[in-house]
């Protein structure tokens with residue numbers, strides 16, 4: 406196939422901007438849009454009511470998609486979720502339960518550690534479901550059920566659109582399992598599907614605000630270390646935001662659960678280290694804002710990615726603010742908040758003159774262990 410950059414300077418920019426389309430396409434594949442309910446494009450080859458546990462394993466950005474999904478699977482499908490990076494999981498000799506489901510997540514479907522985790526789980530009698538972007542990949546071939554992300558070819562080494570499509574598939578899967586297990590009402594399913602259906606349009610809106618990201622990026626580019634904070638599903642997004650920044654700009658960055666701030670990273674707070682707070686309007690907002698104020702009280706360098714209401718609630722001096730629409734709220738807001746996190750890393754790196762499509766030392770597909 407031939408893939409070009411279109412009118413973009415980099416594949417990564419093109420792929421970030423494709424997200425409303427590819428997430429929309431992926432959702433359309435897993436939803437019955439006319440009925441406003443979930444409709445998986447495959448039959449579940451196991452009894453969802455008999456499921457005892459879900460184990461998730463993956464690497465890099467795909468692992469962070471799994472960490473976000475844990476919140477949804479536990480909440481909407483009432484299943485306990487065990488998750489680990491594949492490069493550790495495979496060596497743990499973890500006992501896996503009868504009637505357990507293993508979900509492996511991989512853009513390429515070729516990552517060596519993820520494949521090894523899959524094979525370990527198979528030997529432990531798990532049903533294997535793979536969320537993959539490349540349908541013909543080894544991981545897809547070795548799985549019992551393939552849930553494809555319809556992101557299209559991803560060329561940028563740092564994953565962007567594959568990540569948000571993985572989230573879209575996971576969200577649908579969580580709702581489908583919730584329904585099938587009888588723990589999610591039809592009404593609640595419809596409400597949640599309506600929220601999911603709104604996400605591609607909200608991502609387009611977030612992309613249209615790209616100009617806001619540039620001054621923030623110029624500011625972050627001066628730092629030698631950056632802290633990202635989030636709570637609930639926004640916590641794994643903090644990890645992903647930090648990963649994107651270090652991959653592309655080579656600035657050291659760390660993601661932290663907002664509530665863990667006081668257990669260590671608060672000691673690092675000074676004006677030289679930007680603290681990026683991901684604060685979507687959800688049930689966790691108030692507490693995240695109070696962590697933000699702890700940073701402010703210590704003279705921290707605060708950047709908020711949140712709604713106008715979050716900014717008002719913060720009542721603190723901000724070095725930067727990326728304004729997200731107020732209606733991007735609830736459990737799936739994190740899919741939309743991925744956009745400013747990606748754009749920020751992209752603009753910091755391009756401002757610094759880095760090669761965003763081919764960062765040093767990184768490979769698109771890691772087939773060594």
Ligand code: G6P
Nearest residue numbers: 465466467511512513516563564
């Ligand atoms: C590499 C890529 C990452 C990706 C990870 C897992 O490190 O640079 O962007 O998240 O591998 O790859 P996979 O193909 O399994 O999703």
